[in-house]
Amino acid sequence: MELRTLRVFVEVVRQGGFTEASRIVGATQSTVSKAVKQLEDELGLQLLDRVGHRSSLTSAGEIVFRRAQRLLAERDDLVTELDELRGLKRGVLRLGLPPIGSDVLFAPVFAAFRARYPGVEIRLVEHGSKRLEEVLRAGEVDLAGVLLPIPDDFAWQRMRHEPIVALMPGEHPMAGRRALSMAELAEEPFVLFEAGFALNPIIQDVCARAGFVPRVAARSSQIGFIVELVAAGLGIAFLPRMIAELRAHGSLRVVPVTDAGMDWQMALAWRRGGYLPQAARAWLELARAV
Incomplete structure (x- = not known):
């Protein structure tokens, strides 16, 4: 039983005859008549009681x-x-973002996406970059914000490249330096994530x-x-420059670190070769623009 045949039958009933129905479905009267007869033969029941040029439904036809x-x-x-x-x-975008930098990088994308696609639901999960790689690989999210280097089983789009700087109390002896090397901090306590x-x-x-x-004085998952x-003098922390500069206040100093490799490179990644929903493609396009 084909939907096309059912549509022909419904139009015959609605229009009250084969001639009128043929105009609606764009077929000849003979084709319409054959379609109804085919449906009756397939079901083994008479559906229409034909009287002249008019037709009425039988009990089976009504059903x-x-x-x-x-x-x-x-x-x-x-x-x-x-x-x-x-x-x-409408639709759903499953998005994984890290706690570090998402407020600066992705809040503008959120706003632009919501304005353009108000009917698309964003389901957000937040984890560290390594955990996000795991949930992305498992197919639990469509896109994830992760740090370079990125595993080969992911495709990715770069979002931001920032140097990692030292954040230290204003009264620290090296707080006034224009730059320093990591070796100079070997005896200092660190506050890490x-x-x-x-x-x-x-x-x-x-x-x-x-x-x-490094000698770790404390760890936390919260940037604030x-x-x-650090402001309380517990140790030195390290943050991407844009985040450190936004978070630093009067009692803190941001000092560049000269060592190679002190780079924070954020990207949006997805499973290479996997299905990427239209909502995720739209998010990537907006991320490039914003």
């Missing part, structure tokens, strides 16, 4: 007409819903090349808390 209307309406709804999805009038944050391996690798293992721990 088929009612059900056919419902099926055709569902089909029309399906087409409409898919058209809306293509036009991003919790395990799982991709910023930690960057700092630890630079420390290793400078010949020491780390900043306040």
Whole structure:
């Protein structure tokens, strides 16, 4: 049983005859008559009582007409819903973002996306970069904000490249320096992020090349808390420059670090070769523009 045949039958009933229905469906009267006869043969029941040029429904025809209307309406709804999805009038974007830098980098994209596609729901999860790689690989999100270097099984689009700077109390002896090397901080206590944050391996690798293992005074997953721990004199923290400059206040100083590799490179990644929804493609396009 084909939907096309059901549509022909429904129009015959609605128009009250084969001639009028043929004009609506764009077929000859003979084709319309054959379609109805094919449907009756397939069901093994007479659906129309033909009297001259007029036709009326039999009991079986009433059942088929009612059900056919419902099926055709569902089909029309399906087409409409898919058209809306293509036009991003509705849908879902599953997005994974890290706690570090998302407020600066992605809040403007959020605003632009919401204004352009108000019917698309954004389901947001927040984790450190390494954990986001895991949920992206598992297909739990469509896009994730991760730090370079990025595994080969992901495709990606660069978002931001910032140097990592030292954040220290204003009264620290090196707070007035224009720049410093990591080796000069070998005896200083560090305030780092919790395990799982991709910023930690960057700092630890630079420390290793400078010949020491950092002494960690405290760890946190909250940027604001780390900043306040530094202001309280607990140790030195390291943040991407744009974030450090926004967070620093009167009692803190931001000092560049000259070592190679002190770079924070944020990108949006997705599974290479995987299906990328239209909403995710639209987000990437806006991210490039914003």
